[in-house]
Amino acid sequence: MPEMPEVENIVIGIKDFIENKKIVDVEIIKGDVIKSPSSDEYRKLLQDKIIKSLKRRGKYIIMSLDDGRLNIIHLRMTGKLLYKQENEDIDKYSCVIYHLEDKTKLIYADIRRLGTLDLITTDEISRLKGLYTLGAEPLSSEFTIGYLKDCLNKSKTKIKPFLLNQKNVAGLGNIYVDEALAISKIHPERKANSLSDEEIEKLHQAINLVINEGIRDGGTSFRDYRNGLGEKGSHQDKLYVYNRKGKECRFCDTLITKIVLNGRGTYFCPNCQKLNDDK
DNA sequence: AACCAATCCTGTATGC
DNA sequence: TGCATACAGGATTGGT
Ligand SMILES: [Zn+2]
Numbered sequence: 001m002p003e004m005p006e007v008e009n010i011v012i013g014i015k016d017f018i019e020n021k022k023i024v025d026v027e028i029i030k031g032d033v034i035k036s037p038s039s040d041e042y043r044k045l046l047q048d049k050i051i052k053s054l055k056r057r058g059k060y061i062i063m064s065l066d067d068g069r070l071n072i073i074h075l076r077m078t079g080k081l082l083y084k085q086e087n088e089d090i091d092k093y094s095c096v097i098y099h100l101e102d103k104t105k106l107i108y109a110d111i112r113r114l115g116t117l118d119l120i121t122t123d124e125i126s127r128l129k130g131l132y133t134l135g136a137e138p139l140s141s142e143f144t145i146g147y148l149k150d151c152l153n154k155s156k157t158k159i160k161p162f163l164l165n166q167k168n169v170a171g172l173g174n175i176y177v178d179e180a181l182a183i184s185k186i187h188p189e190r191k192a193n194s195l196s197d198e199e200i201e202k203l204h205q206a207i208n209l210v211i212n213e214g215i216r217d218g219g220t221s222f223r224d225y226r227n228g229l230g231e232k233g234s235h236q237d238k239l240y241v242y243n244r245k246g247k248e249c250r251f252c253d254t255l256i257t258k259i260v261l262n263g264r265g266t267y268f269c270p271n272c273q274k275l276n277d278d279k
Numbered sequence: 280a281a282c283c284a285a286t287c288c289t290g291t292a293t294g295c
Numbered sequence: 296t297g298c299a300t301a302c303a304g305g306a307t308t309g310g311t
Contacts, residue, residue: 001304033287059305093289112288114305130306136287155280166306173304197303225290227303242304262283265302 004171005214014083014228015054022101030095034117058134058170072118080116082107123243134170138211152192160188175242180206182241187273239269
């Protein structure tokens with residue numbers, strides 16, 4: 001469900017409410033989302049710990065505890081992190097509830113339960129391969145045109161799967177990749193290493209643009225996404241191609257096409273985003 | 280090493 | 296209505 005802008009909004013929205021608060025109890029309803037350690041250990045290790053910080057890296061949420069451990073949360077497709085008063089009703093799909101010292105609670109809820117919770121020490125981070133191998137963050141000083149160009153030239157795959165690979169750019173997902181390719185007018189099946197310098201520059205700019213606007217709009221809410229306070233985002237109203245099959249391209253009025261690429265629904269304008277002979 | 284299809288899981292939409 | 300099928304903001308696994 002959530003890509004970088006959605007995760008960023010969740011973290012920014014609730015961090016000030018939970019930082020420096022003590023976890024008085026951990027209630028485990030659906031323990032299969034806890035990947036490590038065991039559910040019992042997870043609960044015991046978090047009990048009476050103080051949340052020192054809540055941060056984001058890629059699509060991961062990193063909760064630091066006062067004993068140095070890290071509670072690593074990944075929402076995958078339908079995970080939510082919700083902050084509520086202790087007397088408020090909880091989501092039907094709640095999996096884990098962190099009860100805080102001030103009569104509030106943080107709830108991990110997940111319809112499909114594809115999301116993951118891992119409680120680790122700092123020297124165990126390399127065990128979480130997905131987190132350890134993340135590439136540069138959009139909008140960061142590390143994410144330069146040169147960085148993108150180097151990664152692209154090392155790749156033999158198509159540009160869309162390249163951008164979905166978190167080792168290249170951290171935090172992009174299916175929506176924002178299609179949007180960035182639409183804005184930079186690049187066909188999703190182009191080979192990553194076939195892009196011209198001009199196209200790489202436009203793509204770099206488009207990635208930063210869609211991520212920045214996604215964050216500013218509070219994320220994209222199609223069905224499940226809500227921020228940490230249960231509010232919808234508004235970026236779904238501004239999309240150029242994603243989920244717009246058969247609708248008019250906002251640049252040229254051609255109808256948006258949908259294909260399946262590496263198992264992911266993929267939207268593009270067949271007029272603005274042409275496939276050259278270098279495929 | 281790197282790519283890609285299958286897989287995890289449940290809910291919703293669509294078609295017959 | 297009932298049932299089957301496809302599909303969904305993702306990442307890991309295993310085969311090639
Ligand atoms: Zn167009």
